[in-house]
Structure formats: structure tokens, C-alpha cells
Amino acid sequence: MHNCGELFMRLLIVILLFGLTTACVTSSQSLYAELGGEDKVDEVVENFITEIEFDPMMYDYFKDSDIGRFREKFTEHFCMLTGGPCEYTGDTMEQVHTGMEISEANFNHAVDLLISAMNKANIPHRLQNRVLATMAPLRGSIIYI
Ligand code: HEM
Known part of the structure; x- marks a missing residue:
């Protein structure tokens, strides 16, 4: 037989556990934030721009681009994809990449x-995989359009 006090205690425990789980989630x-926030993301984007500059295939796409704008918009976009506190103010992936004839190999x-x-910014591989997972769904709006 349960008395009222015992039932109340059980209910209280359930409510507390629920609250705790919600708070944790x-x-x-x-x-x-796990990546290291603004400084780390800036470092990644700067490294990425350097990689592009030294890569003949990629540089060919960017040779007429405003790198200052790319830096700003790509950083905002990266921040948005990874759940950071940014608003992306650039164009849509379709608007940007349409007509560039980007192949799967380019992507x-x-x-x-x-x-x-x-890697050069010392981002652990488990976090790198999570970053790449945010970009995988964009494939269709970047290649062959
Ligand atoms: C996951 C993959 C990619 C993402 C998330 C991405 C994202 C972006 C973003 C956010 C911008 C700036 C948009 C703006 O200025 O409003 C941009 C610009 C650009 N992207 Fe991508 N991009 C990707 C793949 C590629 C690939 C594979 C290429 C070429 C091989 C490429 C070529 C370019 C070029 C050339 C620009 C500059 C466009 C301009 O000068 O107006 N992107 N991209």
C-alpha cells in the first residue's frame, strides 16, 4: 500500500529528474562553442582561404572574387551552420554557386x-566530422547547378 506521502515523494523525484534532464539537454x-568560438572559427576560415590561394583548381574559381566579402560571409555561414550566435547575411548557396558548374570532384x-x-587549426577529428555533417546536406544546392 502506498501512502500519500510516498506517492508525493515519487512524483517529486520524477519531476526533478525530468527537470535535470531538460537542463542538461x-x-x-x-x-x-565546442570548436572554440569566434577565434577558432576565424583561424579555420583564414587557413581555408590560404589553402584556396595555393590551390590552382580552387583559385581558378576565386580569381575574380572579393576575398574580403568571402571571408566575412563564409565566417557567418560557418557560424550559423555550427549553431553559433550569428546571422548569415550572404546570398543563398544556390544564388552563389549557380553557373559555376561545380562537379562532385570540385566539391x-x-x-x-x-x-x-x-587540421592546421588543431580541431579534433570528432568535431571536424560534425562540421562536415552540417555541410553534407548543402551538396545539392552547390554542385551541378
Ligand atoms: C560545403 C561547401 C561550400 C560552402 C558551405 C560554401 C559557402 C560559400 C559562401 C557562404 C560563400 C559567400 C556567399 C556570399 O558572398 O554571399 C561562397 C562563395 C563562393 N564559393 Fe562556395 N561554398 C562551398 C563550396 C564551394 C565550392 C566546391 C566551390 C568551387 C569549386 C565554391 C566556390 C565559391 C566561390 C568562387 C565563391 C565566391 C563567389 C563570388 O565571388 O561572388 N564554393 N561559398
Whole structure:
């Protein structure tokens, strides 16, 4: 037989556990914060731009681009994808890449350069994989359009 006090205690424990779980889930850090926030993301983007500058295939795409704008917009975009506190103010992936005739090989190559940029910024591989997972769904709006 349960008395009222025991039932109340059980209910209280359930409520407390629920509250604790919710608090844990909602206070979990964003990927952006886990990466190291603004400074780390800036470092990755700077490394990525250097990789592009020294890569003949990629440089060919960027030779007429405003690198200052690319730095700003790519950084915002990266921040948004990884759940950081930024608003992306650039164009959509379709608007930017349409007409560039980017192939699967070009796309994979850009991803390789980004991995290189993240390695040079000492980003652990488990975090790199999570960054790449945020970009994988963009494939369709970047290649063959
Ligand atoms: C996951 C992959 C990619 C992401 C997330 C991405 C993202 C972006 C972003 C955010 C911008 C700036 C947009 C703006 O200025 O409003 C941009 C610009 C650009 N992207 Fe990508 N990009 C990707 C792959 C590629 C690939 C594979 C190429 C070429 C091989 C490429 C070539 C360019 C070029 C040339 C620009 C500058 C465009 C201009 O000068 O107006 N991107 N990209």
C-alpha cells in the first residue's frame, strides 16, 4: 500500500529528474562553442582561404572574387551552420554557386581543403566530422547547378 506521502515523494523525484534532464539537454554547448568560438572559427576560415590561394583548381574559381566579402560571409555561414550566435547575411548557396558548374570532384576537393584548414587549426577529428555533417546536406544546392 502506498501512502500519500510516498506517492508525493515519487512524483517529486520524477519531476526533478525530468527537470535535470531538460537542463542538461538545453545547456549543452553548441558545436560552435565546442570548436572554440569566434577565434577558432576565424583561424579555420583564414587557413581555408590560404589553402584556396595555393590551390590552382580552387583559385581558378576565386580569381575574380572579393576575398574580403568571402571571408566575412563564409565566417557567418560557418557560424550559423555550427549553431553559433550569428546571422548569415550572404546570398543563398544556390544564388552563389549557380553557373559555376561545380562537379562532385570540385566539391570533394573543397571539403579536403577545409579538412586541411581544420587540421592546421588543431580541431579534433570528432568535431571536424560534425562540421562536415552540417555541410553534407548543402551538396545539392552547390554542385551541378
Ligand atoms: C560545403 C561547401 C561550400 C560552402 C558551405 C560554401 C559557402 C560559400 C559562401 C557562404 C560563400 C559567400 C556567399 C556570399 O558572398 O554571399 C561562397 C562563395 C563562393 N564559393 Fe562556395 N561554398 C562551398 C563550396 C564551394 C565550392 C566546391 C566551390 C568551387 C569549386 C565554391 C566556390 C565559391 C566561390 C568562387 C565563391 C565566391 C563567389 C563570388 O565571388 O561572388 N564554393 N561559398
